[in-house]
Amino acid sequence: MRGSLLVPTLNEAATIGHVLREFRTAALAANGTLFRDDPIDWETLVIDGASTDGTAERAAAEGARVIVERRPGYGRAYRTGFAEATGAVLATLDGDGTYPATEIPRLVRKLLDENLDFLTCNRLAFLDRRAMTTEHRIGNWVLNSFLRIAFAHYLSSSGLRLADSQSGMWVFRREVLDRIHLTQDGMPMSEELKIEVILHGLKAEEVPIRYAERWGGPPKLSSWQDGRRNLLFLLTKRLELARQARGGGYPIGGPQEPAGR
Ligand SMILES: Nc1nc2c(ncn2[C@@H]2O[C@H](COP(=O)(O)OP(=O)(O)OP(=O)(O)O)[C@@H](O)[C@H]2O)c(=O)[nH]1
Ligand SMILES: [Mg+2]
Numbered sequence: 392m393r394g395s396l397l398v399p400t401l402n403e404a405a406t407i408g409h410v411l412r413e414f415r416t417a418a419l420a421a422n423g424t425l426f427r428d429d430p431i432d433w434e435t436l437v438i439d440g441a442s443t444d445g446t447a448e449r450a451a452a453e454g455a456r457v458i459v460e461r462r463p464g465y466g467r468a469y470r471t472g473f474a475e476a477t478g479a480v481l482a483t484l485d486g487d488g489t490y491p492a493t494e495i496p497r498l499v500r501k502l503l504d505e506n507l508d509f510l511t512c513n514r515l516a517f518l519d520r521r522a523m524t525t526e527h528r529i530g531n532w533v534l535n536s537f538l539r540i541a542f543a544h545y546l547s548s549s550g551l552r553l554a555d556s557q558s559g560m561w562v563f564r565r566e567v568l569d570r571i572h573l574t575q576d577g578m579p580m581s582e583e584l585k586i587e588v589i590l591h592g593l594k595a596e597e598v599p600i601r602y603a604e605r606w607g608g609p610p611k612l613s614s615w616q617d618g619r620r621n622l623l624f625l626l627t628k629r630l631e632l633a634r635q636a637r638g639g640g641y642p643i644g645g646p647q648e649p650a651g652r
Pocket of ligand 1: 403484485527605610
């Protein structure tokens with residue numbers, strides 16, 4: 392089976408080599424154990440936003456295929472990468488060393504064994520306080536609470552208990568991309584992806600992971616600016632769903648708005 396690891400980067404030279412090596416070691420080991428019967432042939436795509444600190448060169452030196460995406464945005468980088476990925480299973484994480492790359496094989500095994508479509512990781516389960524600033528934590532709490540309330544009907548129909556709407560580590564089957572529709576170029580793409588998975592009735596689960604402090608390059612996320620954008624996206628998406636429900640329902644084949652709302 393073929394797998395694709397996708398990593399968006401913007402000036403992550405300090406950590407990208409470590410992330411890719413950690414993943415490669417775990418993936419090779421798992422091919423002799425978890426995937427002994429059908430080893431995974433991994434490709435690694437690093438979608439680089441024209442970093443100026445040598446990130447692309449470091450990633451290429453680790454054997455990654457580097458795609459330069461000059462158009463700004465985390466979501467833009469992923470959407471470009473998704474179009475290039477050839478794996479039957481896709482896995483994602485940040486290039487800043489905060490997510491546990493070593494967990495990916497175990498998550499792929501779970502996806503296949505449990506016949507799931509999509510796995511998202513919960514960073515908040517065992518959160519070390521140093522891994523997130525207070526502003527980030529407050530932002531996450533507001534966004535998660537808003538999503539849980541505004542999308543309660545859709546979440547309960549899907550059965551997904553989504554505690555961390557902003558997590559950037561996912562493992563999923565490539566067919567998911569044929570079912571959903573992504574529009575966001577910035578950070579809101581992360582929540583858009585999960586909402587689309589829920590709306591289209593895909594089989595999804597959230598898995599707790601360890602999440603570490605960023606120890607390399609500068610953060611790109613602005614708690615207030617990105618927080619506001621993420622909240623605005625959730626609000627717009629929810630209003631759009633309500634409007635579509637009034638005009639005949641959304642999505643095709645997915646859960647419907649309850650009558651009377
Ligand atoms: N190609 C590309 N990558 C980006 C862009 N913005 C962020 N990234 C990368 O996307 C990943 C997520 O961004 P982060 O800044 O780590 O966002 P975050 O994890 O929410 O915030 P931190 O807690 O500070 O790590 C990192 O690997 C970034 O380098 C962009 O505009 N283009
Ligand atoms: Mg990060």
